[in-house]
Amino acid sequence: MRIQKIIDLGKANEPNQVELGRKDDTKVHKMFLDHTGSHLLIALSSTEVLYVNRNGQKVRPLARWKGQLVESVGWNKALGTESSTGPILVGTAQGQILEAELSASEGGLFGPAPDLYFRPLYVLNEEGGPAPVCSLEAERGPDGRIFVIATTRQRLFQFIGRAAEGAEAQGFLGLFAVYTDHPPPFREFPSSLGYSELAFYTPKLRSAPRAFAWMMGDGVLYGALDNGRPDSLLSEEHVWEYPEGVGPGASPPLAIVLTQFHFLLLLADRVEAVCTLTGQVVLRDHFLEKFGPLKHMVKDSSTGHLWAYTERAVFRYHVQREARDVWRTYLDMNRFDLAKEYCRERPDCLDTVLVREADFCFRQRRYLESARCYALTQSYFEEIALKFLEARQEEALAEFLQRKLASLKPAERTQATLLTTWLTELYLSRLGALQGDPEALNLYRETRERFRTFLSSPRHKEWLFASRASIHELLASHGDTEHMVYFAVIMQDYERVVAYHCQHEAYEEALAVLARHRDPQLFYKFSPILIRHIPRQLVDAWIELGSRLDARQLIPALVNYSQGGEAQQVSQAIRYMEFCVNVLGETEQAIHNYLLSLYARGQPASLLAYLEQAGASPHRVHYDLKYALRLCAEHGHHRACVHVYKVLELYEEAVDLALQVDVDLAKQCADLPEEDEELRKKLWLKIARHVVQEEEDVQTAMACLASCPLLKIEDVLPFFPDFVTIDHFKEAICSSLKAYNHHIQELQREMEEATASAQRIRRDLQELRGRYGTVEPQDKCATCDFPLLNRPFYLFLCGHMFHADCLLQAVRPGLPAYKQARLEELQRKLGAAPPPTKGSARAKEAEGGAAAAGPSREQLKADLDELVAAECVYCGELMIRSIDRPFIDPQRYEEEHLSWL
Known part of the structure; x- marks a missing residue:
């Protein structure tokens, strides 16, 4: 009995042994395992096929497959699962391609067979007859097409098409039906x-x-x-x-x-x-x-993993880092992009590839590509630069330098300065060579655009800024003013741009740059130049910037500009100064003084209005009063001088000067010192003298008497000449006599009232001398509650009685600081004064001598009584003033607080 071992690599120590159930000499022809490891087909040399599922416990023969020697299987990678293979392709030794589907479900003795169907699709021929199907592979494309590749001994066939619609949509029947009438394309060897x-x-x-x-x-x-x-x-x-x-x-x-x-x-x-x-x-x-x-x-x-086996052993190959040396192969094939892709994580290898690629491009005269590659290598900079110079490839050299510049680190400032300067020189030389050639106009424009792109590149901005001085020198040496301005704008070196426009008398362009970038320092620097040529536009720009400009720093430009004295020059200066004062609310003295000088020279009518608007308080005006007075006097503006005199409170000078202009103006000045009647009378006398002696106008002089109540007819009479008749001031004399008579009556009434008041005071004093109080032996001090008669005491009319020392202690805290000091002084002097002696003439002489040396003891006691006993401490104002005094002294509060704890 043959036994098949199925080993799950996740459980290599627990192989699953499956009995094939064969006792004859039948051998295993081939085995086919799907991509998931779930389905195994065992083709036997007896044209039988057995099926084993990974989750099954036995081998199941495929009855429908009997009689076919299977050579290849095309698994369905898209539809295959652990329980079903989905539609698969089977190639046989007889050249047939069949479609089948296997299911792993086991339904007992009478359950369904694992092979759901088994049907022929196509026959492969070779050299006029069927040929074994050695290999089968089936794939589905992303667009739904099906690709099948089948091989025989010498041919490779391709079947390409779509699955049939309907129930057979998942199978291969529709694909092979297309090739029924014509054979599929193939390669043959x-x-x-x-x-x-x-x-x-x-x-x-x-x-x-x-x-x-x-x-x-x-x-x-x-x-x-x-x-x-x-x-x-x-x-x-x-x-x-x-x-x-x-x-x-x-x-x-x-x-x-x-x-x-x-x-x-x-x-x-x-x-x-x-x-x-x-x-x-x-x-x-x-x-x-x-x-x-x-x-x-x-x-x-x-x-x-790769698996190889003999009849006795199984071997495994584990492929690791297969691609580690592939870059060398691609490099030898001059496929540099792939070589770089496979050594991207190895800087030394990548550098080797880049150098080879750069050399290859250089030999092929693809200099720009070569420059880009060289810039990424670690090759010596000097060698590469010299290589391009020798080949006269300045454009490629510029590309190399530019890319090298972009790769520099922030700390490599010296190299960056060298590269930016060299690049600028290359571009300028190239532009200079192309500029005069009409046939190279397009190339010139292209080079100029690249140069400007280089100058404005954000990646190079830091290096260009650090090298801006040397770049400006290069631009100046080549006479390229256009790019000098362009570069200055990019570097925000607007001072150079404005200076360039001013040198070429393009003042409006210069002002446009200033207005666009709103840099106060540039306005201060170039305003003296611009105001001589475009004063109105410049002042408009100043006004637009408003408080961003310091008007004090613009005064020198205005002074130089307005020295000519022309009306237009002065008016523009006044326009800006008025804007600063009236709109911006400037209080700087220099600005107000300069506006005063402009008014004095060019607009006298506005001078007095400005002074009156500024006010009459010397502490609130923002101009220098002495400077304003001198300025107005130099230009003969007397009314303005009078106003300044009034602000300075120099009323006599104001009246004197006003009398040269207008008597009414002098009268206004004479009424200003309201608190000083003597001065006011003096000023009115000046006006009266002027009217009488200078203008000889008696009626006006009499009007002065009516305007100033301080003046009397007798004050004015000495100013009149002897020939003047009394008829002119008869009414004034009569009015004066009546006033004197009324004044004498008032004095008499006041004297009578004073006499009656003195008599009442004498009566009150007589009554006070007869008042007294009674002290009983049992009476006690209102403060210490001890018997009153034991020590010196004070008795008040309100009935309160105090020991002298108790009253002194009670009164002291409520006295002001200076009275407390006076009280201590009196106590000290009383303590130092000799005690009084009785009777003898010698004692009187001693007392008289002490009185001559200083206040007597009695006088000191009287002063002390006046200070301490002027009123009752409980009934007088002292008690009323102490209503907001805390019961506990704040300095002793913490001590009292702790004593209660």
Whole structure:
């Protein structure tokens, strides 16, 4: 009885033994395992086929398959599952291609058979008769098309089409029906091994295959699989001859397995791996004779492992890092893109590839491509640059330099400066050579555009900014003013741009640059130049910037501009200064002083209006009063001078000057010192004297008397000449006499009232001398509650009584600081004063001497009484003022608080 071992690699130590149930000499012809490892077909030499499912416990014969020697199986990778194979293709030794479907379900003794159906589809012919179907592969494309590749000993057939509609949509019947009337396309080779084998390379388990290898008599046909082509799945085909010692006449290959870059040929005693890129043998692995001859070799599509076996042993190949040296092969084939792809993670190898690619392009005179590659290598910079210089390829050199510049690190400033300067020189030389050639106009424009792209590139901005001085020198040496301005704008070096426009008298363009970038410092620098040529536009720009400009720094430009004294010049300066004062609210003295000077020179009518608007308070005006006075005096603006005098409170000078202009103006000035009647009277006397002596106008002089009540007729009379008749001021004299009479009556009434008041005071004093109070022996001090008569005491009319020291202690805290100091001084002097003595003349003399030296003891006591006993401490104002005083002194609050805890 034959036993079949099925080993699950996840449980390699627990093989599943399956009995084939055969006792005769029938041998296993071939075995076929699907891509999931769920379905196994065992083809016997007796034309029987057995089916084993991974989840099943026994071998099940396929009755419908009996009589067919199966040579190949095309599994359904799209529809196959663990329980069903879906529609599959079966190739036989008789050249038939059949369709079948297997199910793993077991229904007992009378259950359904595993082979659901088994039907013929097509017969492959070779040399006029049916030929064994050596290999079958079926694939479905993303567009729904079906691709079937079948091989015989010498031919490779392709079936391409779509599945039939309806119930058979998942099968292959519709595909093969198309080729009933005409044969499918095929490739044929003359030599034969007597068999052939087809292998696919699939990166992942259920992904589409990418390459194929067909082992046949003439060698190995290798190529790519492209399911996008309409008429053929095969592309990029190439036949690799067998290595020496391998072939139909020598040691024929038994099987073939395809990996990503190699196909492996199985021979009876060894395995040879051949590179699919070069056809060279990269591995020969010989097997010992004790294992017996090799039988077959397959690939596990899920893990990528390769399995080879003899009758006695099974061998496994584990492919690791197959692509590690592929880059060298691609490099030798000059397929640089693929070489770079397979060494991208190995910088040293990548550099080798780039150098080879650059050299190759240089030899092919593809200099720009060569420059781009050289820029990515670690080759010596000087060698590469010299190489392009010797070849006179300045454009390629510029490309190389530009890419090198982009690869520099921030710390490599010296190299960046060198490269940017060199690139600028190359571009400028190229532009200079092309500029005068009309036939090279397009090339000139293209070069200019590349140069500007280089100058404005954000990647190079940092390096260009660091090298801007040397680049400007280069641009100047080449006389390229256009790019000088362009580069200055890019570098935001607007000072250079504005200076360029000013040098070429393009003042409006210069102002446009200033207005666009709104840099105050540039306005300060170039305003002196621009204001001489476009004053109105410049002032408009100043006004537009508003408070961003410091008007003080623009005054020098305005001063130089307005020195000519022309009306237009002064008006523009005034326009801006008025904007600063009236709109921006500038309070800077220099600005107001300059506006005053402009008004004094060009607009006198606005001068007085400005001064009056500024106000009459010397602390609120923003101009220098002395400067304004001198300025107005120099230009003869007397009314403005009078106003400044008034602000300075120099009223006499204001009246004196106003009398030269207008008497009414002088009168206004004379009324200003409201608090000083003497000065006001003096000012009015000046006006009266001027009216009488200078204008000889008696009526106006009399009007002055009516305007100022301080003036009397007798004050004015000395100013009149002797010949003036009294009739002119008879009314004034009469009014004055009446006023004197009324004043005398008022004085008499006041004297009578003062006499009556004095009599009342004398009466009150007499009454006070007779008032007294009674102190009983049991009376106590209102503060300490001890008997009152034990110590000196005070008695108040309100009835409160205090010991002298208790009253002193109660009054002291409520006294102001200066009175407390006075109280301490009096106490100190009383303590130092000698006690009084009785009787003798000598005591009186001592007392008289002490009085001469200082206040007497009695005087000190009287002063102390006046300070302490002026009012009752409980009934007087002192108690009222203490209403908001805390009961506990804040300084002692914490102490009192702790005492209660």
